[in-house]
Amino acid sequence: MKTTRLNANDADFRQRLTALTAWSEERDEEVAERVRGIVRDVARRGDAAVVEYTNRFDRRDATSMADLTVGREQLLAALARLPADQRRALEAAAERVTDYHQRQKQDSWSYRDADGTLLGQQVTALDRAGIYVPGGKAAYPSSVLMNALPARVAGVGEIVMVSPAPDGEVNDMVLAAAAIAGIDRVFTVGGAQAVAALAYGTDTVPGVDKIVGPGNIYVAEAKRQVFGKVGIDMIAGPSEILVVCDGKTDPDWIAMDLFSQAEHDEEAQSILVSPDGAFIERVAEAMERLAPSLEREHIIRTAIANRGAFIEVADMEQAFEVINLISPEHLELSMDDAEAWAPRVRHAGAIFLGRHTPEALGDYCAGPNHVLPTSATARFSSPLGVYDFQKRSSLIGCSPQGASELGKTASVLARAESLTAHARSAELRIKKE
Template sequence: MKTNRLNTADADFDTRLAALTAWSEERDAEVAQRVRDIIAQVRQRGDAAVVEYTNRFDQRDVADISELELTREQLDAALARIPAAQREALEAAAERVRDYHTRQRQESWDYQDADGTLLGQQITALDRAGIYVPGGKAAYPSSVLMNAIPARVAGVGEIIMMSPSPGGVLNDTVLAAAAIAGVDRLFTIGGAQAVAALAWGTAGIPAVDKVVGPGNIYVAEAKRQVFGKVGIDMIAGPSEILVICDGKTDPDWIAMDLFSQAEHDEEAQAILVSPDAAFLDRVADSMEALAVTLERETIIRTAMADRGALIQCRDLDEAVDLANRIASEHLELSVQEPLAMARRIRHAGAIFLGRHTPEALGDYCAGPNHVLPTSATARFSSPLGVYDFQKRSSLIGCSPQGADRLSYIAGPLARSEGLTAHARSAEMRRADKD
């Protein structure tokens, strides 16, 4: 199988690695303008524009926005209709995701100074959140769980889900996941029009406070353009996996772990780093043998040829340095002492520990969220979590003594900035002003 072979000892390694890992979501001018036009139409014409775009892009034939909303009875019916094995798997995954995210929930706190001044932080959930779940060629019930359950755990008042259904075809597993996750309202709407409707609201679709969830280039661009009117989780790029292996794991396992991300799309990135050159050769052989057994072989071959790599490093210490440099979405540590190595990782969306922890388990049922930062944004951002659906308000409550004491700090600082009203506002609370 064609893929990139790199060696950290080569003089051109840094240049080749930079080119390999570079992925800029350049804003296609035509896409940006089309999205801008869609958003403007939804803002101006509301439901009529949403219906029009849905009929055009999803080959639907509906006359009213109400035809695009599914009832709770329809979701429950889908849950009852799917095979028992699927229902049990969804329920088990939801339970694990819920259990993990419950531990993320933050609580309000406060304390008092010696003079009785109260300081603290009040935690409140968003009133309403919108989750976007892709539809069409592929169905992603796991994305329903990963987006809706943290919102529910956070205490969000209402969860609105958007998921397109081209041709009016509904996916029972996605609907069942929505029922299990506690989605309040589900609209079969996709694309930029769905994001615009969530951001500004229409007569039939309520405006939300935050939009989360993955989507195609039009959804990503729409999220970029509505940010500021509403919050968003992130602008995600292609899926990524970086595997560090000491050469002692079954090469078939590692090959399939790389494929688990390469099969997403042609721009996905799968990289293996190891100090063992012979092991890299064995993985390459496994990749060639296993690719022909997979339905998405063509996509995998393209991804591995364009953005995949097998990298030989000097030792595992250098592998850790590479991991921190690349800051991958998914990082597998297929080594003897994975937790010790993980303590040295500063930048990764999710870290998978040991030979028996494939990234695929994290995608579906391990518990942590699979909505992760891509394109090296793990340097400054985190997985989607309960904290994304909670807000923090500062609490400040001065006692008379506290107001007096703080005025002698605030007054001089305010005057140094030329803000006299600030200074006098504080100074009027002094005890000697009574």
């Protein structure tokens, strides 16, 4: 299978790796301008604009937002229609995702120092969160669970879901997942108009505090433009997987793991790192043999050819140097003693330990979130979690003695900054000798 081949000991390795993994942050100005117009129009005209754009882009014939609103009874009906195995799978995944995220929940805390001053943090959930779920030809019930359940665990007051339904086609599994996740309101609206509606609010769609969830280039650009009015999770790039293997795993397993991300789209990135050159060749043979059995073979071949790579390293020590250079979204450590090696990973969205932990399990049902930092942003960001739906307020409560002592320090610093009112405000609390 055609792909890039690199050796970590070549003189130009870093240069070639950088070129391979780079993902352009340049904005398409034509897209940005179109999105800007939609966002402004929705902010100004509300429901009427949302209906017009939805009819235009999704081939709908809605006359009002009522035609684009899915009631709770419809969600429950979709859940009831599901085949038993699909319902069990959704419920099992939801249970595991909920259990994992409950362990992330942060509580308020405080303490009193020696003079009785109270200091701490008050942790509260967002009032309202919006989740975007892609729709149309592809259905992503797993995205419903991964975005909504952390918000529910955090204690968000209301969860609003938007998901496009081109030609009026709504996927039952997506609606069923919304029922299981306890989503409060659902609208079959997508694109920039959906993001704008969530950010600014309309007569029908309530404005939210934060918007999370994946989408196409128009959704990503709309999230970029409304950030500041509302919070967002991230601007995500194409999906990525980096598999590090010591050469002892079945090559067919590794081939399919690499395909699992390549099948997302032509810009996805799948990279194998190994110190065993012969093993790399066996994986290449397995990929060529297995690709024709997959429905999305063309997408896979394009992704592997454009952005995939086989990287040979001298040893496992060097493999981990490569990991931290790439900072991948998904990292599989398909090797002996994976748990012992894992602390050497400084940058990765999710780390899959051992030969029996394919990334696909994390996408659906292992428990941790599948909304992960891409494009090397794992250097400074984390998976979506309960903490994304909680905010923290500092608590400061001075005793008379504490105010007097702190006031002396604050006065000196404030006057050094020529902020006299600050200084005098603090000085008024200083006890007279």
